[in-house]
Amino acid sequence: MPAVALLTVKEVIRRRILLVTLVLAVVFLALYATGVHYGYRDMAAHAGPLQGLMAAQFLALGLYFGSFIIAFLAVMAAVGAISGDIENGAIFAIVPRPVRRSEIVLGKFLGYGLVLSAFAILFYIAVLVIIRVNTGMSVPIRPGALGLFCLQPLVLLAVTLLGTTFLSTLANGVASFMLYSVGFVGGMLEQIGHLAGSQVLVKIGIFSSLVMPVDAIYRKIVYNLLSASGASYSAYMLGPFGAGSEPSVWMLVYTGLYMLFFLAMAVRVFSRRDI
Template sequence: MWTIAKLTCKEILYKRIFYITVLMSLAFLLFYGIATYFAAQEATAKAGRVINSPDFVIVETFFATQILGIGLYFATFITALLAILSSVGSIASEIESHQIDTLLARPISRRTVICGKFIGLSLLLAGYAACLFLGILLINQLIGGDILRVEITFSQAIKALGIFIVQPLILVAVALLCSSMMTTVNGGIVLIILYGISFIGGFVEQLGVLMEKTAMMNIGIISSLLFPMDSLFRKMTIYLFDTADNPLSFAAQGLFGSLSAPSNIMLAYTALYGIAALLLAIRKFTARDL
C-alpha cells in the first residue's frame, strides 16, 4: 500500500499540472499580498475620517473579513481543482492506457491500489492545502495592518486549518470513485458540476436564512447532502470569524459569513460521506472487468 502511495506521489510530481499549479499559486499569493497591502494603506488613510462613527467597527470588520474571505475562497477553489484534476484520472487513465495491467499482474489486490492512491494523493494535497492556507493567513496578519488584520487566535487557526485540509481529502475519495466507474473526462465533469452545485446551494441557503425563506434553506440543505463541500467551507469561516447565529455579524461578513452554522452532525456526515465514497470505489474497482 505504501509503495503505491509513494509511486502515486512521484507520478503527480512528475506531471506538469502540479508544478503549474504551484507556480500559479505563488503568483496568486503575490497578487493577493499586493492587493492586501494597497487596500490596507487606503483603509488606514481613510480611517481617521470615520473612526468616530458608530458604524466604524462594522465597516472595519466587513472589509477585513471580506479581504481574508476572498483569499480563502479562491484558495479553496484552487485546491479543489488540483484535487479533481490530479485524482480523477488516477484509475481511469491507467485503464484506458492499459498501464494498470502491469500493476495488477503483480500480487497486489485492487483494494491496495485504491487505498495506496488515496494515501499518496491525500498526503500531497494536504501539504499543498496547508501551505496555501497558511500563506493566505500570514499575508492577512503581516500585511493587513490594524484595519484589515482579522483577530484570530491560535486555536481558531488550527481548527480552520484542519477543516481546510479535509476538503481535498473528500474530493480525492469521490474522485477515485468516479475514476473507477467512468472515463477521466466524464468523472471530471461530474465532480466540477457537483462542486459548483454545492457552493451555489450554500449561498442560496445563507440568503434563505437571512430572508426567512424555507424553500431556499431546503435547497441549500439538499445540496449539502448531495456534496458537502460548502458546509466545510462555512465551518472553516465560522472557526475563523466566529459569526454563527448572529445576523449583525453575518451582515459584516458579507458573502463569506455564515448565518446557518453546519452542525457537528454535518461534519460527521461529511466524514462518513468520504469513507463511503472510498469504500464504494474499492468495491467498484474490484468488480470491474478490465
C-alpha cells in the same frame, strides 16, 4: 499500499500537475496580497470602526478562492487515477502482481491525500499571514480549522476516485467539477437566503450540502476563525462568503461518513471491474 502511495506522489510530480497548481497558487496569492494591501489601505481611511469587518471579508475571500484552487488540484490530479492507467495500459503492469485492488485505490487516496494536505496547509498559512501583515487582524491558525481546510480536498478526492473506476477521464472530470459546483452554488444560495429571510433558499443550500458537503466545511472554518479573532460583528455582514449559522458537529460527522462511503464504493467498483 505505501508503495502505491509513493508511486502516486511521484506520478503527481512527474505529470507536473502540482507544479502547474503551485504556479497558479503563487500568482493568486500575489494578486490577493496586492489587493488586500492597497484595498485595505484605501478603504480603511473611510471605514472607521468597520476596518475589522473589511479584514474579515478579505480573509473569507482568500479562503473561499483558495478552496477552489485546491479543489482544482484534487480533481485534476485524480481524475484519471485509474481510468487513465486502464486507457494507457499501465494498470496491467500492476494488477497481475500480488497487490489487491483495494490497496491500489487506498494507496492512491493516501498518496494524493498527502500532496493535497501539504498544499492546503501552505495555502492556509499564506492567507492568514497576508491578512495579518496587511490588515493587522490577528487570526490564530487554529489546528481544528486547519484540519477542516485539509479535509475539503480529501472529500472531493474520494468522489473523484469513485468516478475514475467506471467513467472515462474526461467524463469523470466534468462530473466531479459539476458536483463540486452544486455544493458551492447551493452554499451561496443558503447565505443569500439567510440575508433575505428566504427559507426556500436556505433549504436548497442545506440540500446541496448533503449532496456535496465541502461548502459546509468552508462555512465552519470561516465561522471558527472569526470567532477566534474576537470579531464582534455578525457573520451575516460578510454576505455570501460568510456563515449565517455555524454548521453543526453532526454535519462534520456526515462529511466523514460521506468521504468513507465514496472511498468504499471506489474500492468495491474497481474490485469488480473487468479490465
